[in-house]
Amino acid sequence: MQAVFHNRWLPFVLLLPTLVVLVLFLYYPIISTFELSFFRAAPNGIDLTFVGLANYQRLLDPQIQQTEAGTFVVRNAYVLVVGRSLLFSGAIVIGGLSASLGVAMLANQNLRGGRIYRTLLIWPYAISPAIIGVIFLFMFNPVVGVINYAWNGIFGTRPLWLGDPILTPLLIVIASIWKNLGYNVIFYLSGLQNINTDLLEAASIDGANAWVRFRRIIFPSLSPITFFLLITNLTYSFFDVFGTIDILSGPGPANSTSVLIYNLYRDLQINHNTGMAATQSVMLFVLVAGITVLQFRTTERRVTYNA
């Protein structure tokens, strides 16, 4: 339990700037976006007709059909998209956090040239997502790209990275992890700096090996940062993957990379179907907010503070 200062009005003063900005520039637009989910928008996306819950009905209608064999199947594509998004998100969050923790631990050692390593590992994060997509397309061209040139030299095949219903989502996950690596590494590096070195030295003297020290001291000390990264990577994996998907694969072969945010953006910016886009925004908000609240309820209990 943290120590507490006693002051009736000061906490509100401290919160005021944040609350004013969030209410005015985030909550107000969020609420007006959510309002749109009860309307059908004209093709220009601006003129509205009230339709109540019709948009939700359309999105969630299971469209149960009977197959020739007599069984019933759910033909609602949205369910599929939700499932696919959850899979993507899980892979990106778990893969991304483990990869970046490993990289950060390596880069944090007192090595000659440590700064150069850290800089090189983080620099790619500074490149704009749009450019990164173009470079990836260029490298992953199956016929003349540098990746397949090397791959063909080693394995003797030329995978169709962007046209295969299994390889393409895999590539999207890898690209998304790669793109966010710098972000995670920066925060893990700052977290590693906060670890009390006396504890580690004491453990070393007591004969604890590297794994034990990691399990008992480093990982618990990092858990507040890990929890922070868990939340931010979760939103990244649901929302910010759009740029990567849009440039690298679009809907993907057999819709294999068509995730919630992709469909939402298409409806919003290409189809100007603002009502349906708003409905999907609400659904996505509820889904991600639900997962986050769940994380606070369950995972945060296991976060060790003040290690």
Added chain:
Amino acid sequence: MRSMTMRSSRRRPKYFSHITLIILCFIVGFPMVFSIIKSTQNLGQIMAYPPNLMFGDRLIENYSAAWNSNNFVRLMGNTILVAVCVTLGKTITSMLAATAFVYFRFPLRSFLFIFVILTLMMPTDILVVALYRLMGDLGWTNQFQALVAPFLASATGTLLFRQHFMNIPSELADAAQIDGAGPLQYLRNVLIPLSWNVIGALGMIQFIGVWNQYLWPLLIINDNQRQLVQVALKGITINALDQGNWGVALAAAVIASIPPLIVFLVLQESFLRGFALTRDK
């Protein structure tokens, strides 16, 4: 200044770490290195198969063309200004908010915390339409404020500082109270000095976040003189694909990645501050 080291690795030779790191840097940094090499080539060399990974002879032409196109320098200046303002603003507001959440007990505390965190679940890109209307009502279309004000608070920053503050031993706050220090003195004299590495990390990320903004400035700014650099950069890229100016597009991308890199190099100092407590012992 001391940072955590893996003492047992003194038995394992250091070159093992070096080799692993070099391989990692190669994998992670390859697209970057690839772009730098390609930005010095002509179209024939860029497109060549087998891939040509030697530096070409168009370094000066490509980089000067990028530097001189589309107001590039001016837009970089605009972007640095906006990024610095937003980064400073966000850092300050979120540090204050986190102080309130960690060191005070007040009515609606949990509710307000969730209220702040939920804003993470709605990316600005989805809200642009509504935000655009709001800017119109405020008369901020095409104004500097429109690029700064909406981004002056940060749920990410608040959560980060909260996590960090909660990890700072509570004895420090107890000691401060016994010494008669108020919360603001505690913030200034204890929390901030203990947070430089977190501030550095957050500053870096926020700076890059603003630096790479695209959709919002494109929509809200109607004057080439006030636009931000990514808008021009994406334009150069799209156009390069149509006109074969690949080298120029990549050169522009490399130039545009340098200011965030400089910010990182400067802030890296603060990363290395480590746990100031053990240092002062």
Added chain:
Amino acid sequence: MRKVHRSTFLLAVALIAVFSFASLTAAQDAVEIDFWHAMSGGNGEAVTALVADFNASQSAIVVNEQNKGNYDETLNAVIQASGQGEGPNMAQIFDLGTPLAIDSGFFVPVESVLSEEQLEALEADIVAPLVNYFTINDTLWSLPWNNSTPILYYNKDMYEAAGLDPEVPPATWQELEEHCAVIMETGAAPYCLSSQIYGWYFEQWLALQGQELANNGNGRADRATETNLTSPAAVAIMEFWQRINDAGYWTYTGRLHDNQGANQIFIAKQAAIILESTGALRTFTTGAAESGFELGTGFFPTNADVERQGPIIGGASLWVSAGNTDEENAAVAEFLVWLEAPEQMARWHQATGYMPDTLSSQELLESEGYFEENPNQRTAVDQLNAAAVNSATAGAIMGPFPQIRVIVEQSIQAVVSGGDITTVLEDAKLQADAAIADYNSRLQ
């Protein structure tokens, strides 16, 4: 560290003063016209130069041009701003945005702001297939400005290596397949054809076979309610694609609509032929010179079993805002007429590679010996001028066209991945028709 932060802050304040309050220059008494467009990079610089010349040429009108991103983004920006009464006086909108622009209510037909003489002169001067495209329900809605069609590019060196006549590109699918067989057998190239999966090509091939994509006269006589995606012409296209795929003649990158990847394959000399827009001519001319091969061009090949009709034009046109005052409309009209004048149109073509849209600009270029120096540019102009003028070659007008194009591209991918043509096309038609029904139901 704190000192550093303080000084950065002071620097920031100083920069605010320098940058953000620089005042805009505004001429007194002149009519100001805001013009938003989707041209960026080198093309954007060409617009900037043209507009600067127009502004310098007279003092009554000042045009302020502004790039608003790519086509989709520009259309979005125009609609958002117009919805708040802050839109531009004129805008450049891409071909597929035509129905949305009309249905949005934010634009008036361009013919309504032109005088009768201006309209007549323009309609006579602009190449017929272009007028055809932008005339919907007998109304000329917008003025074509930057347009292109797809053509065939080929590597003459590879043709020579294969023992084929390097001056005779394939004019039909059937000839293409014959040439491919020779090229592959002789090993003159690793692949014969590099082509992106692009819905635009499918649309071209429908038009080249004289088939409408949508009902009700391609959505031009009345609102489209249904697509013709299961028509024999559509089946023929899919069969062609399946044949060249199964024979190993054709290669692509896996990504739909990946022109960049397809171009890379062609410039890297891994394919003898590529299908691409006329807009890519400059890339290929530079690329061929720098990778060391001779470039040839030909008409977009089509089905030899049907008489050649198309192609459809693509690209964008200039639209006039419905919120203009009469004075602004007159100024917009003057600017539009100036842009279409032969000198400007010829210069625009030379700077950007878009088609010279008017007969007068083509004549001007011809008289300057331009086509003799650039024979590949002539291919594009000849192909456009030769197009038949009917509702099939005019191209379809369907609200959700961008969506339908993606549906078609996914279908092509399904077919080359082994899908059954009939099933795939029936499914595509189902999806496309549903998109149209949804769009139509949203009309007020």
